[in-house]
Amino acid sequence: MNPAAQSGNPIMAFMPIILMFIVFYFLLIRPQQKRQKAHTEMLKNLKRGDKVVTTGGILGIVQTLQDDYVVLKVGDQNTKLEVLRSAIQEVRK
DSSP states (O other): OOHHHHOOOHHHHHHHHHHHHHHHIIIIIHHHHHHHHHHHHHHHTOOTTOEEEETTOOEEEEEEEOSSEEEEEETTTTEEEEEEGGGEEEEEO
16 A cells, blocks of 8 residues: 555544544533532622521521631521531522
């Protein structure tokens, strides 16, 4: 075989890999970045009295806010827990 006949466009050889990265970006990476941004914004906008759920499934009401943690009122007996802000999963209505 002639080596000159086998040489093709090198960009076309990498096109499937490039397309695969583009698909991964739009299907996996970009939505995850959007969710992370929304979660960070939710944590920044926490205020006293918000009903929250932690990643461990604990339901509570925000009593006080600090830089890196919050104090939650849990249960009927005025039990208070200190929880890291990053452990708060969602704010309930």
